[in-house]
Amino acid sequence: MVHDLTIRNAIEGDEDDIYNIHTEAIKKKCSSHYGTEDVDVWVARQNKAKYLPSIAAREIVVAEKLGKVVGFGHLLDCKESDGKTMQIRGLFVDPDCGVKGVGSALMKEMEKRARDCSANCLIVQSALNAVEFYRKCGFITLELSTFQLSEQWYLQCYNMIKKL
Numbered sequence: 001m002v003h004d005l006t007i008r009n010a011i012e013g014d015e016d017d018i019y020n021i022h023t024e025a026i027k028k029k030c031s032s033h034y035g036t037e038d039v040d041v042w043v044a045r046q047n048k049a050k051y052l053p054s055i056a057a058r059e060i061v062v063a064e065k066l067g068k069v070v071g072f073g074h075l076l077d078c079k080e081s082d083g084k085t086m087q088i089r090g091l092f093v094d095p096d097c098g099v100k101g102v103g104s105a106l107m108k109e110m111e112k113r114a115r116d117c118s119a120n121c122l123i124v125q126s127a128l129n130a131v132e133f134y135r136k137c138g139f140i141t142l143e144l145s146t147f148q149l150s151e152q153w154y155l156q157c158y159n160m161i162k163k164l
Contacts, residue, residue: 005102007109010060010072015051017069018060021094022046028095033128034155041153054089061109063093063102070097073106075113086114088124107137111164120164125157138162 010018023043031039054060054074063071071093077086088110093102114122125147126134135141139160146154 004066005070005099005105006064007061007105008064009058010051010055010062012052012055014055014060014062014069014072015048018051018062018072019046019048021069021072022090022092025092025095030127030129038149038153038155041149042155045149059089061106061113063106065097065099065102068097070094070099071102071106073110075110077117077119084117084119085121085123086117086119088122091124091130103133104137111162115164122162122164124160126160127155127157131158131160134160134162 023046026039026042026046030042034042051060059076060072060074062069071091073091074089075086076089077084091103091106091110093106111122122139124134124139125145126139131141139162142159142161145157145159147157148154
């Protein structure tokens with residue numbers, strides 16, 4: 001249940017929780033669709049400081065349950081020639097929080113923020129394990145693609161889109 005769930009802008013000091021949620025979700029959820037080496041490289045490229053510029057730019061929202069951060073979403077502005085498109089850079093929920101509906105609540109907030117910015121479209125490069133979640137949120141699959149983790153390392157993902 002999502003009772004007592006608060007969605008708010010991330011603030012400096014949330015980077016530890018965001019990092020922990022991000023890395024634990026990759027290890028515990030993404031590992032169902034990616035190999036051990038992929039997961040290890042993905043986790044290794046995360047660091048707490050990388051979230052600070054996005055927090056300062058108010059691009060990251062967090063879901064909080066009883067004062068504990070249990071998920072986060074990262075929404076970027078990326079203008080396209082055919083209108084305004086925004087990109088979801090990530091949406092991760094603490095795999096051990098035991099609260100249903102956190103991801104959906106974060107998605108609703110990011111959709112609201114996108115509409116408030118006059119966006120007509122949301123795009124995401126979905127991890128293979130998250131495709132069904134995005135479909136349930138109204139996204140359609142465009143194509144199989146890759147996400148570059150490092151100079152030599154790529155992960156398969158799906159480019160997805162949702163009209164707002």
